[in-house]
Amino acid sequence: MGKYLAKRLIHGAVSIIIVVAIVMVMIYSMLDRNLVFAKDPVYTHQSNNSKITYMYSKWEEYGYVDYVNYSEWLNQLYRSGEIDDQTRSAVSALGRTEDADTEQTAEFVARFRDYYSSQGYTVRRMDAVTRAGGRLADGGQQQYFAYRNVPLTTRLLKYFSHLLSVEDVNYVPADVDLGKRGVTFTLRDPVYGGEKFSPAIIGNGTYHKYLLYCDGNFPYIHQNIASINLGTSYTVNSGIDVFTTMTRSQGSYVRSNITYPSGLEELSADDLHTATYMAGSLEANALNKTRFTDDYTYVDTVKNGMSKMGYSFVIGIIATVMAYILGLPIGLLMALRKDKLIDKIGTIYIVFIIAVPSLAYIFLFKAIGGRMGLPTTFNMESASKLMYILPIVSLALPEIANLMKWMRRYMIDQMNSDYVKFARSGGLSEGEIFSKHIMKNAAIPIVHGIPASVLFAMTGAIITERVYVVPGAGNLLTEAINKYDNGVIVGVTLFYAVLSVLSLILGDILMSMVDPRISFTTKDR
Amino acid sequence: MMDDLNELYELSDEELFSRVDHSDQESEKITAPRYSYWQSVFRVFFRKKINIFVLAVLVALVLFAYIYPSFTEYDRFGNLLDATTKHLSPSVAMERLGRNIHWILGTGGAGQSTFDAVWNGSRISISLAFICAAINMTVGVLIGAIWGFSKRVDIIMTEVYNIIGNVPMLLFIAVMVMLFTPGFWTMVLALTITGWIAIAYFIRTQVIIIRDREYNLASKCLGTSTIKIAMKNILPFMTSVIVTLLATEIPSYISYEVFLAYIGMGMSEMSLGRLIFEAESAMVTPGWGFEFWSPVVVASIITVVLYVVGQNLGDASDPRTHM
Numbered sequence: 001m002g003k004y005l006a007k008r009l010i011h012g013a014v015s016i017i018i019v020v021a022i023v024m025v026m027i028y029s030m031l032d033r034n035l036v037f038a039k040d041p042v043y044t045h046q047s048n049n050s051k052i053t054y055m056y057s058k059w060e061e062y063g064y065v066d067y068v069n070y071s072e073w074l075n076q077l078y079r080s081g082e083i084d085d086q087t088r089s090a091v092s093a094l095g096r097t098e099d100a101d102t103e104q105t106a107e108f109v110a111r112f113r114d115y116y117s118s119q120g121y122t123v124r125r126m127d128a129v130t131r132a133g134g135r136l137a138d139g140g141q142q143q144y145f146a147y148r149n150v151p152l153t154t155r156l157l158k159y160f161s162h163l164l165s166v167e168d169v170n171y172v173p174a175d176v177d178l179g180k181r182g183v184t185f186t187l188r189d190p191v192y193g194g195e196k197f198s199p200a201i202i203g204n205g206t207y208h209k210y211l212l213y214c215d216g217n218f219p220y221i222h223q224n225i226a227s228i229n230l231g232t233s234y235t236v237n238s239g240i241d242v243f244t245t246m247t248r249s250q251g252s253y254v255r256s257n258i259t260y261p262s263g264l265e266e267l268s269a270d271d272l273h274t275a276t277y278m279a280g281s282l283e284a285n286a287l288n289k290t291r292f293t294d295d296y297t298y299v300d301t302v303k304n305g306m307s308k309m310g311y312s313f314v315i316g317i318i319a320t321v322m323a324y325i326l327g328l329p330i331g332l333l334m335a336l337r338k339d340k341l342i343d344k345i346g347t348i349y350i351v352f353i354i355a356v357p358s359l360a361y362i363f364l365f366k367a368i369g370g371r372m373g374l375p376t377t378f379n380m381e382s383a384s385k386l387m388y389i390l391p392i393v394s395l396a397l398p399e400i401a402n403l404m405k406w407m408r409r410y411m412i413d414q415m416n417s418d419y420v421k422f423a424r425s426g427g428l429s430e431g432e433i434f435s436k437h438i439m440k441n442a443a444i445p446i447v448h449g450i451p452a453s454v455l456f457a458m459t460g461a462i463i464t465e466r467v468y469v470v471p472g473a474g475n476l477l478t479e480a481i482n483k484y485d486n487g488v489i490v491g492v493t494l495f496y497a498v499l500s501v502l503s504l505i506l507g508d509i510l511m512s513m514v515d516p517r518i519s520f521t522t523k524d525r
Numbered sequence: 526m527m528d529d530l531n532e533l534y535e536l537s538d539e540e541l542f543s544r545v546d547h548s549d550q551e552s553e554k555i556t557a558p559r560y561s562y563w564q565s566v567f568r569v570f571f572r573k574k575i576n577i578f579v580l581a582v583l584v585a586l587v588l589f590a591y592i593y594p595s596f597t598e599y600d601r602f603g604n605l606l607d608a609t610t611k612h613l614s615p616s617v618a619m620e621r622l623g624r625n626i627h628w629i630l631g632t633g634g635a636g637q638s639t640f641d642a643v644w645n646g647s648r649i650s651i652s653l654a655f656i657c658a659a660i661n662m663t664v665g666v667l668i669g670a671i672w673g674f675s676k677r678v679d680i681i682m683t684e685v686y687n688i689i690g691n692v693p694m695l696l697f698i699a700v701m702v703m704l705f706t707p708g709f710w711t712m713v714l715a716l717t718i719t720g721w722i723a724i725a726y727f728i729r730t731q732v733i734i735i736r737d738r739e740y741n742l743a744s745k746c747l748g749t750s751t752i753k754i755a756m757k758n759i760l761p762f763m764t765s766v767i768v769t770l771l772a773t774e775i776p777s778y779i780s781y782e783v784f785l786a787y788i789g790m791g792m793s794e795m796s797l798g799r800l801i802f803e804a805e806s807a808m809v810t811p812g813w814g815f816e817f818w819s820p821v822v823v824a825s826i827i828t829v830v831l832y833v834v835g836q837n838l839g840d841a842s843d844p845r846t847h848m
Contacts, residue, residue, distance in 0.1 A: 015684070019691045026700050035703065354773065355832035356825040357780035359787050359801060363808060363821060462788060478788050481699040489696065497691040 012501035050139030069145035096128035116146035169205040181205035209296040230491030235483040242491030251305025260291035274300035312472035316457025319395035327400040331407025353401035410442040451506035570841035590647040654778040665724025673732025765843035772835020776828035
């Protein structure tokens, strides 16, 4: 079993990597990258050469290209000690045209060109744009830079190597003095004033300050030692990782009395447990200085709502449980009373759900629910649980139809099989045949789908969430596609692919547990 | 003696046994009623009265969707400048614009006729569904058949299926829509570029199930060529499966188009989905309901009728029901 599972997991991992590669090829090389600027106000205000360099720097940020400009390269040389400060300032001023460069500058310009051309970059020089009278036009500064499209393999390697990050006490650069680096364990968390019993692990030199801590929220013990990075978002949730976007709580701030490390007490929504390192932030910001004693100043806030995934999962899982509780018995009943009234009504319902566009029946449920006085839009600020009803019903009803359809099919198939006739002729009672034989066999294919329906409850449903304005995860992909947020597209795709591989494997395991005839250990069948 | 018995039971000569001479030629013939597959399919299909009704509704809907728009001039922006014609309910619209078939469903946001818009939209949606289904079914069934027959192809194609199945369909569509203009044919391309693979997978599974049945093994042992096995042994078995699949496929394209239009990735043509998307705000506004619910109801009727006809035709095309 173990060997078989390992093989399946490796197989799944390979197909996930290929899926990510296909998605990367599609979004980075097939889509028009100028669309990134369609809704960018900064871009429209730029002109001439600076517009072009802005484009390349943005593309670098979005992951399309590697982009280096001349002064960055000089700074790099200076930092590595190849040139001194004097040379750097002497050669950094480019001439308005290539002919106007000084002799020393021309030498470095040529070096830049040779170095980056050999690396596969395209080197581009843009002469100054001048207006009448020789003055520079807006954004007309001369530019010199090199760029190349990021090769797929580099992109893939970089993406997958950053997928999981583990905390390291040497995260903060070695030249920064922050006292003794290391990890300390305390039984009394300083966030609670150092008196209450609450174990925590605090790092110094790591990215997160609190590596392990306890608080009053589910699941009560939290860790920051290892984190998943699915990719950074640009437009959907600027600068934030996709996984964080999905799991971070939403809504309005919950203020409470907190004691900052400096001893300052204040009514604030800051969550000190989420403090992360930001170089030089203590000195740079006067407010930070009154609150903190070190550079771990970047904190998240406490909000009253659930995360995107949280809302989707709560709605999805209740709908799934409801669907199984209702759909299976109804399907069973339909099979037992085949061609009777209940079977006919059930079939009409199934046809309705399969044939009618999902949008149409969701709107129908919304209209009916609205008539009945149920809230038709979701509001995070409202304490009412009634607003969950319509999204749950809209999700559950089609799933019920699906389960009814399959349960009925499997039951009827089993009821007509030879072993049932044999059992009957052997004198078993109908109830016994039913509960000991038919049910068990019909349940096998149904069981296979359970992990998928549970896991995919996390991803949310696009239409339901849109129609009822649920702040869930379902719309993340469409939003990312509409906003050209490549990071989010790749991240969400990876997330979906992992879920689908996992749910198939889990489904197989569950099936082999229910049905002892199915075994993955004997391969020679 | 015989004559006595005849008189006793009052039997005529025709009712009595008579001697037939042995003939070698005649004894080779097998007599059975002539059986024509498609004739039997339609005989079984029309045996149920409900099928005649549903089929008539389907034919009427499709004919109306194609004929009505080509005989009427539909100008979406004809009443654009007349503010008093916008969002009218049927009764007001008839009073305001005259008793005419155009206004029996009221008017939309630009003062256009909802009735005309719905039928123009239906024509586009039905065309899309038929074209996509034709392409996907042809490609899917052909590839699925090869996939099921060849074990070597099976290994490769299963991998391809696992991979393509994990790339979000929405992404393919978004890429297609952004690469080309979001027109009708782009939508066809977007729905068919990966749409065939699920059908091919389904067909592959069906082919594998019957490929190794005893009658096929026997046929193979007797030296029948693979093509003949495929055409004569397996294809007839698959007909009902294919028809049933088609019954779910065609309405699903209409539904999917509605879904895409709703999330803003649809085509530029005013299909049913686009109409629903644009009239969404009208749903909650009292008195504007007609312009939203008309395309929803028409789309639902079309899909349900297509589905029911297809399913019942699928049932009828199963030779086991031809008794």
